[in-house]
Amino acid sequence: MLPRRPHELPPTAGLPLRLGDLRPGAPALADNLAALLGTPPLQLECSGTASLLIALTTLRELQPQRRRVVVPAFTCPLVAIAVQQAGLELELCDLRHGHCDMDSAALRAACDERTLAIIPTHLAGRVADVGDALAVARQVGAYVIEDAAQALGARRDGVSVGLAGDIGFFSLAAGKGLSIYEGGLLLARDPLLRERLARTAARLVPHNSGMEWKRRIELLGYAALYRPRGLRLAYGNPLHRALRRGDPVAAVGDDFPLTIPLHRVGRWRQAVGAHAAVRLPAFIDQLSAQAQRRLPRLRRIGGVELLDDPTGAHGTWPFLLLLLPDQKHRDAALDLLWSSGYGVSRLFIHALPDYAYLAGIVPARDVPHARDFAARSLTIGNSPWMTDVDFEAACGALEAVLR
The missing domain is CATH 3.90.1150.10 (Aspartate Aminotransferase, domain 1)
Structure with a gap:
């Protein structure tokens, strides 16, 4: 083991918040990011996983006879939890050898007339091969949802990721580029599908002042501690404890609850994100x-x-x-x-x-x-x-x- 650094470097590069970002302002985060990314209107949700859950629920209602969702076999466990919570069946697709894209032959074998959606993933900010998923989806009549949770701002041929498929989503979680501690963004090219996504969210997502106050406090903590001095307390020490007890799943934060919380994002957190988004x-x-x-x-x-x-x-x-x-x-x-x-x-x-x-x-x-x-x-x-x-x-x- 190397000598421990006096201060902890973060494992992911999040945009540091400034004191001025914490001032009140207009809740214009979704509109501002749509303008920055050059996308159609974005729908703000409380997490990237909540965005995926809303997308899956909407597609299930559009194609109720289809139940299967094909995902890469190496991806965030929250994807599997969202599929379960949407009342759908998970179908795994193996990867290409030595790559995080889905294997082409395995993808074709996994998809048929029961497939509702395929979820190619822009893992680690790398741009995925969405074209192969689109070709297979067209063959079997399925949708494509781009998981761009780790790729806010990524582009292919000058166009934001998330727009090649039917639906895309981004995460605004801690350490993922721009963060409001927890948040997510949904996008779709088709105006009618955007309307359906908004209607699903209006029906499913409640106001929860207790959860929003919790996120506000966590966001203040993130603003204060997401820097090398503070990360020893917020990240380094919990990491050491998890590794000492031989729990790598906890060390990387893969131990998620099996129910995805849903609530509306408040005005202040939206304003904080809007202030920071200009950078x-x-x-x-x-x-x-x-x-x-x-x-x-x-x-x-x-x-x-x-x-x-x-x-x-x-x-x-x-x-x-x-x-x-x-x-x-x-x-x-x-x-x-x-x-x-x-x-x-x-x-x-x-x-x-x-x-x-x-x-x-x-x-x-x-x-x-x-x-x-x-x-x-x-x-x-x-x-x-x-x-x-x-x-x-x-x-x-x-x-x-x-x-």
Whole structure:
């Protein structure tokens, strides 16, 4: 293990909030982000997962005879929970070997006349292959929902992700670019579908002042502590405790409740997001430039595979996602780096079938490529606080492991 840094680097690069962001203002977050991203009107919800739940419920009502939702076998456990809460059936699709996109042959085998939706995922800010999902969806009459929870601001051919499919959604959770601590955004090209999504939300989402006050307090905590000094308290110490008790699922925050809370986002949190959103394009550019400077250094380390964007795509870079040759080397790298404060972590601990607490939700499936991805992957934070010296220390640790 490297000597622990005096202050904790975040594993993901969130836009730091400023004192001025906390002043009251117009609740114009959704409109402002639509203008920044060049999208149709955006629908603000209390989380990215709530956005997905509303999308799935809407599509279920449009196609009640279809019940299956096809998702990558390596993705956030909240996706599986949303499918269950929407009253639908989860169908897993294995990944391409060594990549987070769904395998083309496995996707075609997973889809038929029972398929309601396919959910390609822009994981880690990388731009996914939505075209393959669209082609399969057209063949079987299904919808495509783009999971862009980790990719707010990513583009393909100059157009925001989330617009190639029928529906897209973004997350505004802690550490995901722009944050109002918890929030989500829904988008759809078709005005009639946008109207249906809004009607579903109006019916399902209650006002809950207690939950909104909780989120306000959490947002104040995020504004105060999302910086290296504060993250030792808010992130580093809980991480150490989880690792000491041998609980990697808790260490990365994969231990979610099995019910997704729904409530309306209040005016003040919307105003905070709107104030901060004006800095988002410059922040995304800053992270992209930093990543492009650092990717060549990682590519010079034998045995490291990096995930990048396809031609014509420009993802966001909340962190750098890489694969090591095998689980033994990945675990050795984490032994050196995970608890040392350098912003090195894991994305998700398991492929979806391997979370014990999801056993009643996720079907047992043989998904070898997803399990291989979970076993070999790690992430390196790309926050503005990650200095060149810090990054070189992380690279040196990887080189030591891979010699």
